[in-house]
Amino acid sequence: MNKLFDTVLAPGSVRGKLLRVMLLTTAIALCLTGIALLTHELYVYRTTGSADLSTEAAILASSTAPALAFDDHVVAERNLSALAARRRVMVAALYSANGAVYASFVRPGESPPPARPPAPGVQISGGRIEVAQPVQRNGETFGTIYLRARYDVAGRVEAYLGIFVLVMLMSMIAALLLSRRLQKGITEPLDAIAAVAREIVSGSDYSLRATKFSDDEIGVVVDAFNKMLAEVQARSLALREADQKKDEFLATLAHELRNPLAPIRHAVKLLESSGVEEEARQWARQVIARQVQRMALLLDDLLEVSRITRGRLELKVATVDLESLVEAAVETAKPLIDSKQHQLKIELPPQRVMLAVDPLRVSQALSNLLTNAAKYTDAQGHIQLAVAVSPKGVRLAVKDTGIGFESGALPGMFEMFSQVDSAIARSEGGLGIGLALVKGLVALHGGHVEGFSAGPGKGSEFVIYLPQSVVVPGTGESAAAPPRRRQGKDAAIKILVADDNRDAADSLALLLEMNGHEVAVAHSGEEALRLARQQLPHAMILDIGMPDVTGYEVARRVRAESWGSDVLLIAATGWGQKEDKDRASAAGFDCHMTKPADPDAIEGLLQEFVSSRGTAA
Amino acid sequence: MTAAALMTALWAGSPAWAADTYSPNVVKAAYLVRFAGYVDWPEQMPAGTPFVIAVLGAPGVARELRHLLPGHPIHELNAEVREITGAQDLGKPQILYVGEGRAEYLRTAVPARELASVLVVTDEEGGLNAGSALNFLTIDRRVRFEVSLTAADRSGLKISSDLLGVAVRVRGGGRQSRDACPPVDTFDPGDDGCTIWVVQRIDRREPPMCGTVNAGACEAA
Numbered sequence: 001m002n003k004l005f006d007t008v009l010a011p012g013s014v015r016g017k018l019l020r021v022m023l024l025t026t027a028i029a030l031c032l033t034g035i036a037l038l039t040h041e042l043y044v045y046r047t048t049g050s051a052d053l054s055t056e057a058a059i060l061a062s063s064t065a066p067a068l069a070f071d072d073h074v075v076a077e078r079n080l081s082a083l084a085a086r087r088r089v090m091v092a093a094l095y096s097a098n099g100a101v102y103a104s105f106v107r108p109g110e111s112p113p114p115a116r117p118p119a120p121g122v123q124i125s126g127g128r129i130e131v132a133q134p135v136q137r138n139g140e141t142f143g144t145i146y147l148r149a150r151y152d153v154a155g156r157v158e159a160y161l162g163i164f165v166l167v168m169l170m171s172m173i174a175a176l177l178l179s180r181r182l183q184k185g186i187t188e189p190l191d192a193i194a195a196v197a198r199e200i201v202s203g204s205d206y207s208l209r210a211t212k213f214s215d216d217e218i219g220v221v222v223d224a225f226n227k228m229l230a231e232v233q234a235r236s237l238a239l240r241e242a243d244q245k246k247d248e249f250l251a252t253l254a255h256e257l258r259n260p261l262a263p264i265r266h267a268v269k270l271l272e273s274s275g276v277e278e279e280a281r282q283w284a285r286q287v288i289a290r291q292v293q294r295m296a297l298l299l300d301d302l303l304e305v306s307r308i309t310r311g312r313l314e315l316k317v318a319t320v321d322l323e324s325l326v327e328a329a330v331e332t333a334k335p336l337i338d339s340k341q342h343q344l345k346i347e348l349p350p351q352r353v354m355l356a357v358d359p360l361r362v363s364q365a366l367s368n369l370l371t372n373a374a375k376y377t378d379a380q381g382h383i384q385l386a387v388a389v390s391p392k393g394v395r396l397a398v399k400d401t402g403i404g405f406e407s408g409a410l411p412g413m414f415e416m417f418s419q420v421d422s423a424i425a426r427s428e429g430g431l432g433i434g435l436a437l438v439k440g441l442v443a444l445h446g447g448h449v450e451g452f453s454a455g456p457g458k459g460s461e462f463v464i465y466l467p468q469s470v471v472v473p474g475t476g477e478s479a480a481a482p483p484r485r486r487q488g489k490d491a492a493i494k495i496l497v498a499d500d501n502r503d504a505a506d507s508l509a510l511l512l513e514m515n516g517h518e519v520a521v522a523h524s525g526e527e528a529l530r531l532a533r534q535q536l537p538h539a540m541i542l543d544i545g546m547p548d549v550t551g552y553e554v555a556r557r558v559r560a561e562s563w564g565s566d567v568l569l570i571a572a573t574g575w576g577q578k579e580d581k582d583r584a585s586a587a588g589f590d591c592h593m594t595k596p597a598d599p600d601a602i603e604g605l606l607q608e609f610v611s612s613r614g615t616a617a
Numbered sequence: 618m619t620a621a622a623l624m625t626a627l628w629a630g631s632p633a634w635a636a637d638t639y640s641p642n643v644v645k646a647a648y649l650v651r652f653a654g655y656v657d658w659p660e661q662m663p664a665g666t667p668f669v670i671a672v673l674g675a676p677g678v679a680r681e682l683r684h685l686l687p688g689h690p691i692h693e694l695n696a697e698v699r700e701i702t703g704a705q706d707l708g709k710p711q712i713l714y715v716g717e718g719r720a721e722y723l724r725t726a727v728p729a730r731e732l733a734s735v736l737v738v739t740d741e742e743g744g745l746n747a748g749s750a751l752n753f754l755t756i757d758r759r760v761r762f763e764v765s766l767t768a769a770d771r772s773g774l775k776i777s778s779d780l781l782g783v784a785v786r787v788r789g790g791g792r793q794s795r796d797a798c799p800p801v802d803t804f805d806p807g808d809d810g811c812t813i814w815v816v817q818r819i820d821r822r823e824p825p826m827c828g829t830v831n832a833g834a835c836e837a838a
Contacts, residue, residue, distance in 0.1 A: 063779065069651050071759070072783040138654030138691075 015187045026175045034164045050122045057133040061145045068142035076103035091148040117144035189213040206233035260291035305433045308440035315358040322353040328363040333370035340379045347386040354472040365441040368434045369398040377402030394466040404453040414439040492516040498528035499543035511599040525549025539568035552587035559588035568609045644760045646681035653691045655780035659773035668694035675716025712736045720747035761785045
């Protein structure tokens with residue numbers, strides 16, 4: 001049976017399978033019907049055959065009774081010969097009461113009736129039915145009537161099989177012809193889908209669509225198929241666009257990163273050459289600092305955006321003064337605004353407002369808007385920063401008199417790597433991630449960003465909306481200002497800096513020393529441990545990727561020392577992933593900074609540490 | 618004597634020599650008894666009363682009947698033989714057998730009204746002319762009989778067509794097929810859709826007698 005099913009559903013086209021299924025079911029149905037009919041027919045043949053013959057015999061018995069009663073041989077013969085019309089009856093005989101044959105009827109070729117009357121009853125055997133009945137009238141028995149008919153089961157079955165084979169053949173032909181027509185409704189739509197699918201596989205043309213013929217399951221499949229195609233088409237398009245954007249971005253990135261190198265190279269050359277006046281040296285140092293700052297900002301933005309897009313950015317929410325947030329943002333954008341001699345006008349709400357936000361991120365978002373305004377406004381323009389607080393939340397609007405944009409450009413502006421064409425043409429450059437970063441940072445706070453412009457050349461306005469939920473009701477609480485504002489020389493401590501990159505270690509040590517701290521430098525993990533045991537520093541800033549002993553290992557060993565539990569351990573790495581941070585804290589680090597570490601941020605951490613522990617050198 | 622014994626007695630051998638073995642009186646007595654099975658009397662005979670076969674002028678037949686009748690009921694009645702000598706002691710028999718040569722007496726002496734509901738059987742050439750319904754004849758030394766449906770009808774008797782089939786002659790018969798026969802060999806499915814009527818001539822008589830056969834088409838369906 002399973003083999004039969006396997007054969008029917010053998011690999012091949014749907015059309016072939018359907019056809020085989022149809023033929024098989026037709027054949028099975030016909031066979032079952034045929035068997036049922038044949039069985040019934042044979043049963044009926046048997047029962048009616050004997051019943052008919054018995055009836056015949058009964059009729060004959062009553063009609064021949066007078067002939068026997070009154071000894072009328074002629075009438076008896078005549079009665080029997082009437083059976084000639086009954087073609088079933090082959091032999092008939094009338095026996096008198098003494099058991100002798102009184103009259104008989106025998107068809108040519110048939111054996112004669114038995115010489116003595118058989119016992120009354122029906123007997124079926126050897127292809128014949130025999131019936132014997134007594135001839136009675138008014139209680140008198142005059143003799144016996146005997147009838148014999150053919151009982152041709154084999155003939156019946158044969159005739160039936162003939163009919164069956166004929167019907168089977170005709171049904172199969174009809175099924176074939178019919179299925180050809182009926183299957184069109186099933187296979188044609190399938191063929192259509194299959195054809196489209198094949199074409200797509202070979203040609204990757206996702207704009208093709210399958211035709212829908214009906215609303216049945218195939219119709220649903222067609223719909224789903226087309227929907228998926230549309231999705232694939234849209235995605236492949238988006239992928240291509242993203243790919244293109246990425247290429248453009250890489251080009252831009254390379255350009256942007258390369259741009260500061262030329263002035264730095266020149267400045268270094270200037271510093272190297274002897275006989276240069278101190279004024280020129282000073283200028284060179286400023287150039288280098290400025291360009292490094294620019295690169296750092298660029299990379300910060302880049303990292304931040306990638307963190308946001310990967311959902312890795314975690315907000316460090318603190319309660320801060322709105323005004324200090326704005327100040328920090330303005331401070332960051334100030335150099336560019338000043339250099340282009342823009343006029344900056346700031347409007348702040350009259351009352352003091354405290355916000356529960358990540359101060360770094362919000363001021364970063366705002367400074368990005370200010371930087372953009374400064375960048376895309378011709379020199380000596382006007383920039384207005386309006387901050388307002390309402391029951392709906394906080395509104396931070398940056399308006400400029402710059403190049404503006406077409407309203408159609410708006411949706412794409414908040415996407416990564418996008419820049420308005422007119423902006424690209426400008427020399428200010430940039431990665432095209434500023435607004436995407438703003439949008440992401442604000443969205444993390446539950447807010448949103450909107451942009452407006454009356455058109456190209458007519459200035460633009462970008463507004464950050466922060467929800468009411470971030471506003472802390474009431475005043476008087478001491479605001480935790482952003483770390484970068486924490487320029488303090490109030491507490492000096494002992495610090496150990498360890499990094500196998502000598503320049504990095506030395507420059508950081510120099511900066512920390514300038515802040516009044518006592519700094520020791522190690523250039524390997526072993527050295528860091530040795531120095532730490534000698535000097536017992538309050539804080540250690542450890543590079544993770546040192547060749548001999550990693551920062552993690554150093555931290556673990558320090559923590560294992562009796563004096564090591566109170567030391568502030570800061571990890572400095574090129575990796576800023578959450579796993580890296582988790583690993584660092586597992587090794588015993590207090591905090592984790594991504595290189596290049598901002599000296600101000602380190603100083604902020606140190607001061608926080610000092611104030612919390614009340615320790616001083 | 619039981620029926621079977623009677624039959625054995627009558628048909629012990631081939632019919633050809635039956636008449637040789639049995640005297641005509643035996644055969645006639647047996648036939649008289651059997652005639653009763655093919656005749657319907659107009660009145661229901663009350664249970665308890667005897668079925669009377671009166672015999673006039675045929676002591677041989679009467680003797681055979683006396684042998685035959687005990688234990689052999691006719692129409693579920695005890696049958697008895699009564700020998701009579703004339704119309705005066707006729708009484709009310711069911712069958713009156715008038716012996717050979719007494720038909721004339723019957724015709725002249727017995728009033729027709731006395732013979733209502735009586736099956737009269739004569740036994741001589743032209744016996745039917747005396748008003749009898751049945752008349753024995755001897756043909757080829759065998760006992761045969763002829764029927765007068767007119768006489769039977771007059772007496773209010775109905776004679777079965779089965780009996781007519783084995784009669785040598787049937788006189789009259791207009792009453793047997795009161796309606797004209799439909800065309801012979803008609804084949805007609807009945808109104809109820811269940812029966813098929815086939816009309817065939819029975820024998821070759823004039824006027825024709827016809828019969829119908831219910832083929833029971835419904836059973837077949």
